[in-house]
Amino acid sequence: xxxxxxxARLALFLCGCAAFLNLYATQSILQVxxxxxxxxxxxxxxxxxxxxxxxxxxxxxxxxxxxxFEQHIVISTAALLLAGPVLMTAYADSFAQVxxxxxxxxxxxxxxxxxxxxxxxxxxRGGTVTEVTSxxxxxxxxGGLGGRFITGVVTEYVGWREAFEWLxxxxxxxxxxxxxxxxxxxxxxxxxQAASSGVWRKPLLAAYAVGFCVLFSQVAAFxxxxxxxxxxxxxxxPAALGTLYMVFxxxxxxxxxxxRLSKARPHVELLSVAAILGVCGAALTLVPSLWCIVxxxxxxxxxxxxxxxxxxxxxxxxxxxxxxxxxxxxxxxxYLGGSCGAIVPAxxxxxxxxxxxxxxxxxxxxxxxxxxxxxxxxxxxELIRVP
Numbered sequence: 001x002x003x004x005x006x007x008a009r010l011a012l013f014l015c016g017c018a019a020f021l022n023l024y025a026t027q028s029i030l031q032v033x034x035x036x037x038x039x040x041x042x043x044x045x046x047x048x049x050x051x052x053x054x055x056x057x058x059x060x061x062x063x064x065x066x067x068x069f070e071q072h073i074v075i076s077t078a079a080l081l082l083a084g085p086v087l088m089t090a091y092a093d094s095f096a097q098v099x100x101x102x103x104x105x106x107x108x109x110x111x112x113x114x115x116x117x118x119x120x121x122x123x124x125r126g127g128t129v130t131e132v133t134s135x136x137x138x139x140x141x142x143g144g145l146g147g148r149f150i151t152g153v154v155t156e157y158v159g160w161r162e163a164f165e166w167l168x169x170x171x172x173x174x175x176x177x178x179x180x181x182x183x184x185x186x187x188x189x190x191x192x193q194a195a196s197s198g199v200w201r202k203p204l205l206a207a208y209a210v211g212f213c214v215l216f217s218q219v220a221a222f223x224x225x226x227x228x229x230x231x232x233x234x235x236x237x238p239a240a241l242g243t244l245y246m247v248f249x250x251x252x253x254x255x256x257x258x259x260r261l262s263k264a265r266p267h268v269e270l271l272s273v274a275a276i277l278g279v280c281g282a283a284l285t286l287v288p289s290l291w292c293i294v295x296x297x298x299x300x301x302x303x304x305x306x307x308x309x310x311x312x313x314x315x316x317x318x319x320x321x322x323x324x325x326x327x328x329x330x331x332x333x334x335y336l337g338g339s340c341g342a343i344v345p346a347x348x349x350x351x352x353x354x355x356x357x358x359x360x361x362x363x364x365x366x367x368x369x370x371x372x373x374x375x376x377x378x379x380x381x382e383l384i385r386v387p
Contacts, residue, residue: 011182015116016139018079018174021147028152028241037095050099052338054106059331062114071119072182078111080175083168090164114327121316121323130313134259137309145248152242199326206375207315212337213368218304219341228354247298251305267314268376275369277303282361
């Protein structure tokens, strides 16, 4: 029993990697795309936006499309299929083709993300959901870091097309490990239901709003921090910007520990810690020193990932029989927030620069906490795990 449980947790960590390995892979090479395709950096940002929009559009339908298939098969198949559009991106002849293949990636990602979160909610109960979700989110941290880092470094020294070839190979490897390690879950015949009024209860509405604010903050911070650090006096290139995402390593360590320590605590307490980290980190990036900016981004990203883990756990723990449908709605709001986070700050960036973007990011992080305080009802921890 124990080895099987450990395999499931390792596989879910890899599911997080698979979901985020390609999602933000272009974030460190926006200037390269701008030069390659003779477009503005703002237009190049659509390589992120179309992917998150595709995720938001597809997520609500995942539970309906996959209800007749076992969760572990859906997850591993989608993870393997992701390699296809990633490889095709490497051979794109125009920016329009890049956007098409990035959109296809976004349509596949929810089958990994939504099914993984629902898998956790179906397999475990109570505080263990928070613990395992934190491990899954730690996987998304490593995946997001790996995608940005590989793309930035390989682009700098070889080329952006080769970078996407590397990502395609990695996607196949991760998908293969998931297929081998992830055990079948218990039958879902009585678990998966169509969305009902239960999906729109106040605590869940608050969770959806938190998800929107969380990814808005994350995408806004790292998209415009990359543009800011690419300008004088910093003048960082693609490799340096890709390396910048090593700050995610702090979250990779903190989040699983926090999930284990907080499994018997109300979700809103963990979100409060996340909000404090996010606000302090964002404020620190205003200091005109590269090291202060790096430390600030490390704290801010840790806060955002911690909030993401908490919101995911709260959604699955609160949804009851509507779990799969609630996760789909949550992901739609989450990725709509990411799409807005790539576009909305552009208006502020052009007038007030990085300082204006930081003010907007802090505002959304404070709003995240206020929404949770008003709408999240504390749940009594149930420490009984379903075998």
